[in-house]
Amino acid sequence: MTQWTDPSTLDRMPLERGEADLDGAWRGALVLRVDPEGRIAAADGIPEPLAAPGRRRPSDILLGRARDHVWFARPVDRIVGESIGWRQAAAADQDVLASAVALGRWHGSAPACERCGAATMTHQAGASRRCTHCGELAFARTDPCIIIAITDPDDRLLLAHNVAWEASRVSIVAGFIEAGESAEQACFREAQEEVGITLDSVRYISSQPWPLPRSLMLGFVGRTVDSRITVDGDEIATGAFYTREELVAAVESDEVVLPQRASIARSLIEQWLSGR
Numbered sequence: 001m002t003q004w005t006d007p008s009t010l011d012r013m014p015l016e017r018g019e020a021d022l023d024g025a026w027r028g029a030l031v032l033r034v035d036p037e038g039r040i041a042a043a044d045g046i047p048e049p050l051a052a053p054g055r056r057r058p059s060d061i062l063l064g065r066a067r068d069h070v071w072f073a074r075p076v077d078r079i080v081g082e083s084i085g086w087r088q089a090a091a092a093d094q095d096v097l098a099s100a101v102a103l104g105r106w107h108g109s110a111p112a113c114e115r116c117g118a119a120t121m122t123h124q125a126g127a128s129r130r131c132t133h134c135g136e137l138a139f140a141r142t143d144p145c146i147i148i149a150i151t152d153p154d155d156r157l158l159l160a161h162n163v164a165w166e167a168s169r170v171s172i173v174a175g176f177i178e179a180g181e182s183a184e185q186a187c188f189r190e191a192q193e194e195v196g197i198t199l200d201s202v203r204y205i206s207s208q209p210w211p212l213p214r215s216l217m218l219g220f221v222g223r224t225v226d227s228r229i230t231v232d233g234d235e236i237a238t239g240a241f242y243t244r245e246e247l248v249a250a251v252e253s254d255e256v257v258l259p260q261r262a263s264i265a266r267s268l269i270e271q272w273l274s275g276r
């Protein structure tokens with residue numbers, strides 16, 4: 001299983017966000033520059049943090065402690081030179097980079113107070129934003145999504161092709177949880193809406209942060225007693241159930257392309273392939 005089911009490699013230092021402690025944290029800290037697209041400054045394909053230069057800027061965001069360093073994110077308008085996405089980093093760096101991308105993008109996109117519309121300022125070293133007029137505090141939001149590996153009575157796996165994807169790419173069913181809905185209810189609804197499948201049961205497996213834009217993927221497995229598929233045509237173009245042998249052959253012949261290795265979609269597919 002991938003690293004996101006283990007404890008985070010980032011200690012988020014909840015008790016050290018007070019301003020008095022920050023000057024101490026700043027000394028020897030590393031600063032990641034993040035642009036509005038969630039790209040991180042890099043050199044030779046490796047994240048390139050600045051050693052805490054000069055004075056801390058009010059917009060610098062405390063991420064926490066990882067690999068014997070304190071890390072900050074610094075939102076910048078654009079990165080001059082090479083940059084990488086958080087998923088391209090080594091697994092050991094992905095927790096701190098995912099937080100840098102999630103918080104960096106949120107601070108860049110939440111300049112106004114949701115209550116009164118006045119300007120907000122970085123607060124608690126970036127753990128929140130505070131309204132300059134009414135004092136309202138705002139915290140970064142995470143949008144939960146479900147992603148579900150659906151199998152039929154013959155233990156075949158359902159893979160679907162999204163209309164927005166390149167020709168042969170397939171994955172398992174996924175979608176946002178709607179307001180007032182549980183994660184399990186979203187699984188039943190998405191299966192019905194996207195592929196016309198009535199699920200018999202669902203079971204939670206694990207989750208993965210996905211900070212572009214600001215999602216948390218909640219991974220499930222589910223079973224259906226009826227293998228008939230009716231795709232919605234809007235989001236899903238085609239769908240089919242595969243045996244393990246059929247899927248291995250389809251991948252080897254390039255008939256289908258599976259989700260990238262760092263994704264929870266791929267992890268759930270591999271789990272089914274291995275017979276677990």
Ligand SMILES: [Zn+2]
Nearest residue numbers: 113116131134
């Ligand atoms: Zn306000």
